[in-house]
Amino acid sequence: MPSRRLFLKHSGILLTAALLTGKFANVLAERLATHFAADDFITLYTQLIDKRTVTSSNQLNLILPEIAEDGAVVPVSITSELEGIEKLYLFADKNPTPLLAEFELTPLIAPQLTARIKLAESCNVILLAEHNGALLRTSRWVNVMRGGCGTG
Amino acid sequence: MTNSIKIRSQRRDGYTEVKLLITHPMENGRNRDANGELIPAHFIERLLVKLNDQLILTTNMAGSLSKNPFFTFRLKAGNSGDRLSAEWTDNRQNQDHAEHVLD
Numbered sequence: 461m462p463s464r465r466l467f468l469k470h471s472g473i474l475l476t477a478a479l480l481t482g483k484f485a486n487v488l489a490e491r492l493a494t495h496f497a498a499d500d501f502i503t504l505y506t507q508l509i510d511k512r513t514v515t516s517s518n519q520l521n522l523i524l525p526e527i528a529e530d531g532a533v534v535p536v537s538i539t540s541e542l543e544g545i546e547k548l549y550l551f552a553d554k555n556p557t558p559l560l561a562e563f564e565l566t567p568l569i570a571p572q573l574t575a576r577i578k579l580a581e582s583c584n585v586i587l588l589a590e591h592n593g594a595l596l597r598t599s600r601w602v603n604v605m606r607g608g609c610g611t612g
Numbered sequence: 613m614t615n616s617i618k619i620r621s622q623r624r625d626g627y628t629e630v631k632l633l634i635t636h637p638m639e640n641g642r643n644r645d646a647n648g649e650l651i652p653a654h655f656i657e658r659l660l661v662k663l664n665d666q667l668i669l670t671t672n673m674a675g676s677l678s679k680n681p682f683f684t685f686r687l688k689a690g691n692s693g694d695r696l697s698a699e700w701t702d703n704r705q706n707q708d709h710a711e712h713v714l715d
Contacts, residue, residue: 492657496674533678556642557676564670568663570627572686576678578640 495562501553505586508549508559509595514588517596522587524600531579531607538563538587540571547590548573554583581607617698619712621690628690628714632661632683632698640675656681659700663687690714 641653
């Protein structure tokens with residue numbers, strides 16, 4: 461009964477695939493939940509850099525307004541001339557959820573990005589970049605005029 | 613559901629500038645409505661951008677990005693007719709996607 465055997469074989473493959481996909485989705489969800497947890501900045505940051513060395517870099521540019529009128533919408537721009545940045549992490553150290561975003565770049569994307577972020581209060585915005593296994597960092601202070609509860 | 617994603621692109625000398633606007637409340641779960649009730653968290657968790665079905669940019673986020681997220685990014689290449697697609701998933705497992713063809 462080749463068709464029955466084939467059916468069993470294929471259903472086995474499908475089941476394994478389904479299990480693996482489910483497992484992968486769970487791992488991802490867990491990782492995201494840890495990274496984007498509502499915790500203090502130092503705890504999350506320490507956990508994320510995981511004992512790796514962080515070097516302050518002037519090759520990363522983080523452009524933000526010095527004074528943000530409305531903390532609910534703050535434009536941010538990230539630029540760099542470095543080739544081969546793999547990942548960018550953007551933090552606000554006073555936000556209840558300090559990690560704002562993670563960008564996973566590929567060689568087809570130049571590190572020239574903009575986004576709009578929420579800032580709960582005046583704070584440092586920190587950019588970390590993974591580049592050839594090294595961690596580079598830059599930061600900017602932003603004065604937030606109207607932030608407060610709930611924006612971050 | 614009307615499409616929540618708008619994609620625009622502009623070919624420049626040697627690169628393509630892409631703008632992406634998504635309609636989404638991005639509620640972080642700490643805001644209150646007019647009656648003082650907490651508004652439940654509702655935010656996009658993951659945004660994937662693909663060029664001709666190849667993944668080129670992954671963005672993970674939570675409720676700290678502004679309502680109606682707006683991103684711009686730069687594609688190093690980009691040829692006329694290339695298909696650029698974006699898809700998001702939020703914390704309620706809602707999803708949406710859109711496709712855009714480069715001029």
